[in-house]
Structures are given as structure tokens and as C-alpha cells.
Amino acid sequence: MTATGLHPRFVLLLCFISTAACNTFAFTEEPSDRGGKADGYCSRVLRAQSNRKEGNSEFRLRVEGDPESYHTLLSIVPSYFRGFTLIALKDGAEGDKDEDYAGNFQIIDEEETQFMTNCPPAVTESTPRRRTSIQVFWTAPPSGSGCVFLKASIVQKRIIYFQDEGLLTKKLCERDTTDKPLLDCCACGTAKYRVTFYGNWSEKIHPKDYPRRANHWSAIIGSSHSKNYVLWEYGGFASEGVKQVAELGSPVKMEEEIRQKGDEVLTVIKMKAQWPAWQPLNVRAAPSAEFSVDRTRHLMSFLTMLGPSPDWNVGLSAEDLCTKECGWVQKVVQDLIPWDAGTDSGVSYESPNKPTVPQDKIRPLTSLDHPQSPFYDPEGGAITPVARVMVERIARKGEQCNIVPDNVDDIVADIAQEEKEEDDTPETCIYSNWSPWSACSSATCEKGKRMRQRMLKAQLDLSVPCPHTQDFEPCMGPGCSDEDASTCMMSEWITWSPCSVSCGAGTRSRERYVKQFPDDGSICTLPTEETENCVVNEECSPSSCLVTEWGEWDVCSATCGLGMKRRERMVKMPPADGSICGAEVLEVEKCMMPECHTIPCLLTPWSDWSDCSVTCGKGLRTRQRMLKSPVELGECTEELEQVEKCMLPECPIDCVVSEWSEWSECNKSCGKGHTIRTRIVMLEPQFGGDPCPEGVQRKKCKIRKCNRGQGNSDEKKRRKEQRDKRRSKQGRAEGNSEHPGCRMRPWSSWTECTKICGGGIQERLMTVKQKFKTAQLSSCKDRKEIRACNVHPC
Numbered sequence: 001m002t003a004t005g006l007h008p009r010f011v012l013l014l015c016f017i018s019t020a021a022c023n024t025f026a027f028t029e030e031p032s033d034r035g036g037k038a039d040g041y042c043s044r045v046l047r048a049q050s051n052r053k054e055g056n057s058e059f060r061l062r063v064e065g066d067p068e069s070y071h072t073l074l075s076i077v078p079s080y081f082r083g084f085t086l087i088a089l090k091d092g093a094e095g096d097k098d099e100d101y102a103g104n105f106q107i108i109d110e111e112e113t114q115f116m117t118n119c120p121p122a123v124t125e126s127t128p129r130r131r132t133s134i135q136v137f138w139t140a141p142p143s144g145s146g147c148v149f150l151k152a153s154i155v156q157k158r159i160i161y162f163q164d165e166g167l168l169t170k171k172l173c174e175r176d177t178t179d180k181p182l183l184d185c186c187a188c189g190t191a192k193y194r195v196t197f198y199g200n201w202s203e204k205i206h207p208k209d210y211p212r213r214a215n216h217w218s219a220i221i222g223s224s225h226s227k228n229y230v231l232w233e234y235g236g237f238a239s240e241g242v243k244q245v246a247e248l249g250s251p252v253k254m255e256e257e258i259r260q261k262g263d264e265v266l267t268v269i270k271m272k273a274q275w276p277a278w279q280p281l282n283v284r285a286a287p288s289a290e291f292s293v294d295r296t297r298h299l300m301s302f303l304t305m306l307g308p309s310p311d312w313n314v315g316l317s318a319e320d321l322c323t324k325e326c327g328w329v330q331k332v333v334q335d336l337i338p339w340d341a342g343t344d345s346g347v348s349y350e351s352p353n354k355p356t357v358p359q360d361k362i363r364p365l366t367s368l369d370h371p372q373s374p375f376y377d378p379e380g381g382a383i384t385p386v387a388r389v390m391v392e393r394i395a396r397k398g399e400q401c402n403i404v405p406d407n408v409d410d411i412v413a414d415i416a417q418e419e420k421e422e423d424d425t426p427e428t429c430i431y432s433n434w435s436p437w438s439a440c441s442s443a444t445c446e447k448g449k450r451m452r453q454r455m456l457k458a459q460l461d462l463s464v465p466c467p468h469t470q471d472f473e474p475c476m477g478p479g480c481s482d483e484d485a486s487t488c489m490m491s492e493w494i495t496w497s498p499c500s501v502s503c504g505a506g507t508r509s510r511e512r513y514v515k516q517f518p519d520d521g522s523i524c525t526l527p528t529e530e531t532e533n534c535v536v537n538e539e540c541s542p543s544s545c546l547v548t549e550w551g552e553w554d555v556c557s558a559t560c561g562l563g564m565k566r567r568e569r570m571v572k573m574p575p576a577d578g579s580i581c582g583a584e585v586l587e588v589e590k591c592m593m594p595e596c597h598t599i600p601c602l603l604t605p606w607s608d609w610s611d612c613s614v615t616c617g618k619g620l621r622t623r624q625r626m627l628k629s630p631v632e633l634g635e636c637t638e639e640l641e642q643v644e645k646c647m648l649p650e651c652p653i654d655c656v657v658s659e660w661s662e663w664s665e666c667n668k669s670c671g672k673g674h675t676i677r678t679r680i681v682m683l684e685p686q687f688g689g690d691p692c693p694e695g696v697q698r699k700k701c702k703i704r705k706c707n708r709g710q711g712n713s714d715e716k717k718r719r720k721e722q723r724d725k726r727r728s729k730q731g732r733a734e735g736n737s738e739h740p741g742c743r744m745r746p747w748s749s750w751t752e753c754t755k756i757c758g759g760g761i762q763e764r765l766m767t768v769k770q771k772f773k774t775a776q777l778s779s780c781k782d783r784k785e786i787r788a789c790n791v792h793p794c
Contacts, residue, residue, distance in 0.1 A: 038345040070470045082130060083155035087122045088138060091147035091171070098165055102141045102148045109649065128155070148172050149329075185298040185322035190432065190491060191399025193300070193391050194322065196288040197271060201386040202278040211349045214308050214594045215278075217387075218249030220271035221258070222302025222315070224293045228262040231301040233317045235361050238341040242362075245303055246385060247271070247353075248309040254303075266496075266513065267291035269302050277306065289393070292494055298322040306386060310346025312338040312365065314387050321391070326401050331392050335385035337373070339364045347372045350594070354605055397492040399454075400434040429466035430458035436516075450475045488524035489516035500535040500549040504583050505573075507546075508534045523703035545581035546573035548772035556591035565591045586588070601636040602628040609644075616651035620644070655692035656683035661761060664787045666701035675701045678761045680754060696759030696791055742780040743770040753789035761791045 065598070086105070093100030101121035107113050113134055114123040141148070150170045198218050203210040204215065222231065231254075241254030252269070258265055270673065271287040303315030314336040321329045342360030344353060347370040367377035375383045425431065433457040442448025453470045491512045500506035509531045512525050548570045557563040566588045571581045604626045613619040624641045658679045666673040676698045685691055735793050747766050756759040766783040 021734050031635045056792035060510065063755060082152050083125050084134065085119075085122050085127045085153040085750070087119075087151050089147070089149045091149065094436055102145055104139045117361060124443045142467045143669065174690045183324070185295045185320075186326040186401070187295055187298070187328055188326070188401035189396055190292050190294045191321065191393055192290060192292050192395040192397070192494065194290050194394050195269065195302070196286050196390045196392075197304070198286050198388045198390070199274060199277050199386070200388060206374060206382055206386065208376075210374070211308055211594070213592050215276050216307050217248075217274040217277050218245060218305040218307055219251045219273045220287065220289070220302055220304040221245060221251035221254045222269040222270070222300065224266045224269070224300050224321075225258075225261065226264045226293045226297045226299050227299060227318070229261050230318065231258070231342075232303060232315070232362060234339070234363060238311075238362055240344055242303065242313075242341055243282045243311070244341045245305055246313050247305075247344055249305045249307050264297070266294060266297040269300070271304075290495065292491075293321050294491075300391075301633055301721065306338060307351050308346035309338075310348075310351050311341040313341060314338055316389060316391075320393065321393075326501060328393055328396060329391075331390070333388065333390050336387040337364060337383045337385055341759055349374060352605065385703055388783075396433065398433050400432060425467055426461075426464050428459065428461035429456065430460065431456055431466075431469070434471065437473075437475075437722075442476060446476070448475050449473065455590060457484065488514065488526050490524075490526055490528075496532075496534075499536050501536060501547065501583075504537055505533060505535050506549070507531055535630070545571065545575050545583050547571050547581070547583045547585065547587040550587065551676060556593055559592070560593045563591050563593060564588055583734070598630050601638045603627055603636075603638060603640075606642070612646035612648055614648060614651075616648050619646050619648065621646045650687045652689040653686040654690040655681060655685040657695070659679055660697070663699070666703055668701075668703065670704050670706040671702065673701050673703070675696050676759075676791065678759050678788050680761070695755075696788060742768055743772075744783075745769045747785075750787070755790055756794035757790050759791045760789050762787050 047557075087095070087096055088102045088105075090100055090102045094278045095101070097164070098121065105115070105121070105123045107123070110126065112126055112131075114126045116124045125131070148171075150172065152169075163681055197217075197220060201215070201217075203212065204412045225231070230236065232238065238246060239254075239257060239391075244250045249720040255268060255270070258268055267288050269291050271289050274284075274287065293300065298321055300317045300321060301315065301317050301319065303313045316334065316336075319332060321332070323329055340360070340363055342362055343356055344351075345356045346352070346354055364371070365375055366380075367373075367375050367383055367384060368380050368486075370376065377383075394754055430711050434452045434454050437450045437452050440448045440450050447471050451472050452468060456466055456469055459466055491514075493510050495514045496508045496510045499508050509529060511529050513528060514526075550569045551567050553565045556565050566586060568587075571583070571585060574581050606625045607623050609621045609623045610651050611619050620643050622641055622643050627636055627640065660677045660679050663675045663677045667674050676696055678696050680695065681692050744766050748764045750762040750764050763784060763786045765786075768780055768782060771780050
């Protein structure tokens with residue numbers, strides 16, 4: 001993997017019940033000390049009036065991720081919580097200014113989360129309530145930003161957990177994630193390995209959306225190679241060969257790329273495809289292949305597609321089989337999870353083709369990639385492996401130079417499985433392999449001699465003598481031999497390949513490579529490949545009939561459901577007696593394609609999202625896709641339309657006023673006056689809404705003409721006193737005159753004015769004190785009066 005720090009990608013922050021451990025890729029997680037609590041304006045937020053609870057092992061902040069996107073998980077164990085605060089603070093910052101905060105949060109669901117009013121960089125709950133999960137996005141800062149503290153405050157009832165304590169704080173630091181260069185191999189000789197692939201992808205273990213009909217593993221392709229060649233790697237881009245394996249399951253282009261690397265590759269690794277993906281081992285043996293490694297080509301890589309899928313594969317990348325003790329690894333066993341080649345954006349096994357433009361980097365799949373993914377887990381758990389690979393050493397050739405001596409079991413295991421040279425060595429004498437021949441003692445065309453030697457590693461029976469440890473043979477100087485065997489050093493032959501047929505006459509081959517070219521620069525003419533005839537089960541076909549290997553299977557005759565496929569081979573050598581060759585040259589078998597009812601669900605890609613359904617506030621938006629197959633083929637149950645929430649700026653809210661009150665009494669007892677009515681503001685205008693209309697209206701009123709007599713002031717005073725007395729008597733008798741059968745209480749005092757200016761209202765009440773038996777129900781009731789007040793402008 002290659003990464004340089006905090007990538008500017010979205011980070012999904014989840015809060016849920018979990019006990020999973022922390023797992024990071026491009027961040028280095030370091031312990032956070034408990035000292036030095038910051039008192040910045042939002043580095044600590046009190047959530048309730050209560051003492052904090054010590055020993056907050058109930059809550060844990062967990063971090064997960066891959067080289068390009070990081071899933072930071074806030075886990076609550078084992079109970080619920082009501083409120084939270086989440087911040088991302090730079091290392092050493094106090095949190096009292098905006099520059100102290102790293103990255104940016106983005107709200108997903110406004111009904112659940114919001115930015116804190118007095119602390120804009122922080123995220124908190126929208127409403128305090130019982131909950132077990134929250135979701136927000138966080139955009140990480142660019143590379144070079146240094147360490148980041150993810151801090152959480154949690155409220156459970158009235159118990160507060162602070163950010164600077166225990167497991168509620170995670171310190172994430174940039175680290176140099178540049179891959180360390182592979183060390184040079186110091187092992188001697190060569191080693192031969194067998195790689196075995198055990199597919200574990202089945203409906204029982206991976207039941208979600210498992211493709212029952214078309215599940216398979218593509219043909220496996222790989223090689224043993226040097227550190228100068230990379231077949232594939234996490235964080236790198238897929239080559240065209242990797243893309244064709246990932247999307248089509250075709251190894252042809254990948255093999256072509258491997259063979260073009262020449263001396264960087266020692267062995268090409270190939271295994272047949274497996275249909276279906278899983279069968280019990282007593283029904284179908286696990287596929288395997290053999291390959292060799294040497295000091296310069298000590299790495300092994302391979303890949304295979306799990307199909308159907310968008311561009312998902314499993315495999316090993318640059319597995320080093322050389323040990324630091326200058327030996328060869330005995331065994332490698334590794335469980336495999338699928339990885340994404342970055343060339344197709346599909347999210348499920350049978351997603352329609354959707355090329356990724358521009359191409360993404362190779363990355364492992366995670367359980368949080370997409371809700372429609374067959375590996376999706378809302379709690380972010382690990383993906384169950386879909387395969388296991390075993391690489392076992394089966395032989396070693398040439399002189400070995402292990403720093404750590406082999407044990408007897410290791411020696412016997414090697415000797416028992418490798419091809420032994422035909423000599424008279426007793427079985428009780430355990431030797432190392434012969435060393436390469438030394439240079440010839442003669443530098444001219446005169447005869448000389450050369451030597452090789454071996455080591456006696458174990459003598460299991462002391463009564464049986466062991467032969468010599470040195471061997472000599474005649475030789476001549478460079479260029480003098482008819483055969484360039486003395487100047488062209490070859491490796492040992494690799495074991496014969498399996499016979500090309502399972503029954504009858506076929507061929508098999510074996511290979512070797514040039515270990516050392518002639519000193520004079522001449523070309524090595526010794527053969528590097530041998531082929532010979534082979535016969536398997538002579539009784540099943542004429543032994544003299546030689547046929548070619550089977551060709552590739554044709555395409556299935558059906559596009560869905562049950563069909564047939566065929567393959568052919570040719571007769572290379574007919575029987576010598578002129579009889580007809582009894583070997584089969586045509587083979588036909590059934591093939592099963594996806595169920596036909598799935599064809600109606602061939603869909604176009606999703607359209608762009610529509611405009612929001614509203615011009616302001618909260619609304620909905622939609623997107624559609626269309627059915628590509630004719631409707632006559634059947635009903636498609638896949639959704640053709642998706643709806644999601646959208647948010648635009650708040651809508652304008654107009655002013656709302658009450659109905660007009662009744663007109664007040666005239667403000668004059670005689671002559672010209674005025675009466676008023678009022679209404680009150682029920683809702684002030686917001687977000688640019690219409691302003692409030694007038695709240696007070698006036699109109700003229702005239703009760704009677706006023707007397708303008710010429711009497712003196714005493715007379716006027718006397719008349720006024722008499723008028724006041726009459727009004728007082730009328731007020732006392734008002735209940736009996738206006739409400740027959742009732743005795744009323746006096747009017748209450750006027751209430752305070754509803755507004756200090758601009759026109760308000762006051763009211764007073766007269767309530768029933770006593771009802772007489774002769775009173776009618778409708779005539780005896782409380783009274784209320786309303787009048788205007790503070791009518792002067794504000």
C-alpha cells in the first residue's frame with residue numbers, strides 16, 4: 001500500500017454497539033495521555049449539570065479504514081446514550097480558535113445531528129433522546145497536518161463522559177506509509193513449491209444475494225518473479241491484464257504481460273477455472289500448480305476473479321518465499337478476502353457494467369462499502385474470508401546456504417519429495433544437494449577436470465558407510481566442447497507436467513532455465529524444454545493413438561437457464577495399423593447460465609438526481625432508471641425510482657395577525673369623538689416574509705350635542721355632580737337592569753396593555769354574583785369589555 005498521510009476523503013463516523021478492536025491502515029494510532037485537559041471554547045462541552053463518572057469503560061472510540069477512506073467508529077458498550085459531541089482537534093491545540101480544528105464535518109441527517117451553536121467545528125445531536133447510533137461525514141485534512149485527536153463527549157441520563165478521558169479519545173498521526181523495499185534474497189540454490197487454492201465462497205457462508213446459478217472462480221494466473229515486477233498491489237492501479245481478469249475472468253492478457261517480462265519471471269502459474277465456486281473436497285479436488293523460485297525471483301503473486309462480480313478478485317501480491325536466514329519458507333497459509341480492482345463501480349454480484357472513470361486504485365473490500373454490497377455489515381465487522389491459499393515447499397535444488405541448520409524432519413521431507421539422482425547412496429546417508437560444478441582447471445582446449453561437492457548432513461545408521469562427498473569429471477576450456485555444457489550452466493529440470501490427457505496417449509513436458517551464460521558471451525544452445533509422449537490407462541484407448549490437448553470450451557448455447565457447450569481436440573498420430581483412433585475428439589456437456597427470469601432486470605444506469613421538490617426548506621428529490629429488457633420476458637422486481645431528502649434555504653414566513661377586536665366605546669360623552677379597534681401580531685415575519693399590517697384602526701363617533709348654556713361655573717359644577725351621582729346609581733343597578741334575575745359583581749380593573757406602543761388592548765370582566773330562580777339561563781352571563789391602549793406610534 002502506498003499512502004502519505006491523512007487523505008482528503010470522506011470519513012464515515014458511526015456510533016453503534018460494538019466491541020471490535022481498532023484497526024488502522026494509513027494512520028498510526030498512539031496512546032493518548034490523560035493529562036493536560038484543554039479549556040478552549042469548545043474543546044470541552046458540558047452536557048448536563050452533574051459530576052462526571054470515572055472509569056468510562058462503557059464507551060469506546062474505534063477507528064477502521066483502508067489506504068484511501070477511513071471509517072471511524074464511535075462504539076457504545078453495552079447500553080444507549082442520549083447526547084454526544086464530536087470534535088477533531090489538532091495535536092497540541094487548546095481549541096479556543098478555529099485554526100485548532102482539523103478537517104471538516106458534514107451533516108447527513110439534520111433530524112439526528114447538527115453543528116453546535118456555540119462551537120461551529122463540533123457536531124452534536126439535534127434533539128436529546130435515547131439512541132444507539134449517529135452518522136456524520138468528516139473530510140480529513142491534507143497531508144502534512146500532523147496528528148489529529150478525535151474526541152467525544154457522551155451523555156447517558158445525567159452521567160457525563162468527558163473528551164480527554166480513556167477510550168473516548170483517539171490520537172491519529174501521519175506516518176510514512178511508503179512500502180519498505182523488499183530485501184535482497186540471500187538463499188542459495190532453488191526451491192520448488194506447490195500452491196493449492198481452496199475456495200470457501202459458498203451460499204452457506206456468504207448467503208446474502210449469493211448467485212446460485214453462475215457462481216465460479218475464474219482461471220488462476222500468476223508467476224514467481226523478481227522484485228522489479230509487480231502483478232498487482234494495494235494502492236496501485238490495475239493493468240489491462242488485471243482488468244480483464246477482474247471483469248471478464250480472462251487470463252489471456254495477464255499471461256501475455258507476464259511472459260513479456262522475460263528474465264524477471266521464473267515460472268508462470270496457471271490453474272483451471274472452477275464451476276461452481278464450491279464443492280466438497282471429496283467431490284472435486286482443490287486446484288494446484290507447481291512453481292520454482294531462486295535468489296533473484298523469490299516472490300510469488302497470483303489472482304483469480306470471483307464471478308459474477310463487478311471487478312472483485314482474491315490473490316497474493318509479492319509473497320516473499322525467501323527467509324532472512326538465507327533459506328526457503330517451508331509453508332504459507334493465508335485466508336483471502338476480496339479486493340476491488342478499481343475499474344468498475346458496481347456494488348453487488350450482478351450489478352450492470354459501470355466503468356469507473358477515472359480509474360480508482362486497487363483496495364480491499366470492507367463491510368461498510370455500500371448497503372447493497374453482499375458483504376455489508378452496519379456494525380463494520382470483518383468480512384468472512386472467501387478463500388484460503390496454501391503454498392508448500394516440496395523440493396530444493398542446488399547447494400543450500402541456510403544460516404540456521406535444517407532439522408532432520410525438514411531434511412527427510414525434502415529428500416522424500418524431490419527427484420533423487422540415480423546413484424548408490426544408501427538411504428541411511430542424508431546429503432545436501434550437489435553444488436554447481438566448479439570452473440574447468442584448463443583454460444585452453446587441453447583436457448582438465450572440474451569438481452562438485454556435497455555435505456553429509458545425517459548418518460542414520462553408523463554401521464553403513466556413507467560414500468564420498470566430492471565428485472570429479474573431465475572438461476575443457478571455454479568454447480572447446482562440442483556441447484556447451486561446460487560453459488553453459490543450467491538449472492535442474494523441473495518435474496514433468498501432468499499428462500495432457502486423462503485417458504490414453506498424450507504428451508507431457510518439463511522445463512529448466514539458464515543459471516549462467518558462457519564467459520565468452522556465446523549463446524547457450526542447450527534445450528530449456530523437453531516434451532515426451534505419455535500414456536494414461538492403456539486399456540481405455542489404443543496406445544498408438546496420439547491426440548492434442550483439449551481446446552477451450554465454446555460459449556454456452558443458452559443466454560439463460562440450461563444450455564450446452566462443447567470442446568474439441570485433434571488426432572496428432574493415428575494408429576500404425578490403420579485402424580480408427582478410439583480417442584474422443586469431441587466433448588459436450590451441460591452448462592447453466594443465470595435464471596432466465598433475471599433477464600427482465602437488465603437496467604440502465606441511474607439518472608442524475610432531479611431538482612428538489614421545493615424551492616425552499618425541506619423537500620424530496622428523485623432519480624430513475626429504465627428497464628432495458630422487453631416487458632414480455634417477465635416482471636422485474638428491482639426498484640426503478642429512488643427518493644431521498646433534500647434541503648434548500650428556509651422559506652419566507654409572512655406576518656400573521658389576529659382578527660379585529662370589537663369597536664371600543666366613543667371616547668367622548670357628547671360632541672364629536674372617535675372609537676378604535678385593534679388586532680395583535682400572532683407571528684413575526686421571518687426569512688424575508690411579508691411585514692405586519694396596521695394594528696389599530698380609528699373612526700369618528702358622535703353621541704349628542706353638548707349643552708352650551710350661559711350659567712355660571714357653580715351651576716355647571718352642580719350639574720356635573722348630579723350627573724356623576726346618576727351614573728354611580730346606574731352602575732350599581734346595572735346588573736338588575738341589563739341582566740334581569742342576576743346580581744353582578746362590579747367591573748374588574750383593566751388589565752395591563754398588551755403593547756407599550758403602536759396600539760395594544762386592555763380588557764375587564766364583570767362576573768355573575770347571584771342568579772335568581774326566575775332568571776333565564778341565556779340572560780344571566782359574564783360580561784367582558786375591550787378597549788384600545790398605548791395607541792401612540794413606537
